Amino acid sequence: MALSSTATVVPLGKGERTAARIREIALDQFSRLGFERVTMAGIADAAGVSQATLHHHFGDKDQLWRAAMLGLANVIAEEERLLAAAQDAPAITQLRMAMRLFLQISWKHPALGRIVALEGMAGGERLAWLNEHLLGGRNRRLAALVRRAIADRELxxxxxxxxxxxxxxxxxGIINLRPLLQVNFGVDPDTPRGRTAHEExxxxxxFAGLLTDGTGVKKKLGTRRTRR
Amino acid sequence: MALSSTATVVPLGKGERTAARIREIALDQFSRLGFERVTMAGIADAAGVSQATLHHHFGDKDQLWRAAMLGLANVIAEEERLLAAAQDAPAITQLRMAMRLFLQISWKHPALGRIVALEGMAGGERLAWLNEHLLGGRNRRLAALVRRAIADRELxxxxxxxxxxxxxxxxxGIINLRPLLQVNFGVDPDTPRGRTAHEExxxxxxFAGLLTDGTGVKKKLGTRRTRR
DNA sequence: TGAAAAGCTGATCACAGAATCAGAAATTCT
DNA sequence: AGAATTTCTGATTCTGTGATCAGCTTTTCA
Incomplete structure (x- = not known):
């Protein structure tokens, strides 16, 4: 139940607090299990309220899903902010940074990657909604960066x-196919060391490819960390 | 309803025919929608039989799922066979070929990639089953190839x-996040041209990385087609 | 040809899960 | 404090889905 820092300073009332708690739990469950395997009863249980409370606050299951997804808006905004600080850097640098940020943020907020994968694979209305309200802008911005990097002859x-x-x-894929990694090779990527290795x-x-450059020596690239 | 070429020469009886048809439809639906969103009624409908027939042939939904998954065994065997023909080639060549084969086969049998993604993300009993009965051997073989390629200083x-x-x-991920591609950029990878570009x-x-080698000229790699 | 087996179905049951509603409890407002 | 509003709940309804079963039809085979 570790709650994210809701930046609001207003001391939210009781209703808003439980609603927020429900949203968090819902986001976690939706991203973990997918829409269909999540039950209103399950969320209500985890949130310590009655099932009817969910309906009181959010209407139906779809609306709860959307409300929960909006919790990811903060996450994406965070990425945007960090990225904006480097907007004068070469496109290729920004791209690389964006990918690193995405991986790091996905680590901090696993729901993001899971949701993108789950709904990105399923397609349908929910993906369309996500794209319109959360992901579209980001993707268009990344595409622009790629275009610039290609123009710069870097990509x-x-x-x-x-x-x-x-x-x-x-x-x-890499973030979400962890179970596959675990089942097949007994590797646990859920450790700081494993995570870092994975990111690299x-x-x-x-970016650079898995192949050596022929000499058997791995060319070291600019993988400097984003400052925090 | 285009059915794949069941290589059996025995003129299978009526029961086996409908069972096979059910398996095919089930595989398609399971891979497309995931276990939970598939209904017995839906499969029965698509197969033009009654719901009770499914239970008659396969017992319960879980068993039907497993029976359907075994349809992928042929697909994987096909890959193995093509790959075995090149077992004397350098490890890196075999690896590259394996990946190309996987992409091509996933194109021909979309269920494979979808299932791996869906269940690989969900984890749980079904993934364990898949790994034990379908994917485990393949993954271990790939890992061995990677090890050899690293020893050869190629990776x-x-x-x-x-x-x-x-x-x-x-x-x-790339195979399955097509909806994302479509929603975001209106690109349709479901065309021969789009598919080939995608594979490349x-x-x-x-393998080689997205980066140019500094000169802005894309180094051409050995991407020769596997003969058929 | 006739009996046995296999294939298949409609009807029905059992149950999980979403949604509703009247009203209790808590909170806010004046 | 007392009214009004918000928050929350237990009980209930309704729908969709998996599973069962008795019996009809078709196929197999001796």
Missing amino acids: KPFPPEQVVVTLQAGAV LVLDGL | KPFPPEQVVVTLQAGAV LVLDGL
């Missing part, structure tokens, strides 16, 4: 939209 | 298991 001239989704899909692998793998 | 020395899952996740992007992107 190979693949179709920019596909590059964005490739980067995104790679990251999302993803970033270097995607 | 950077990342942890082999993570490399496998990275490759797999990248491919799976994934393979070159993952």
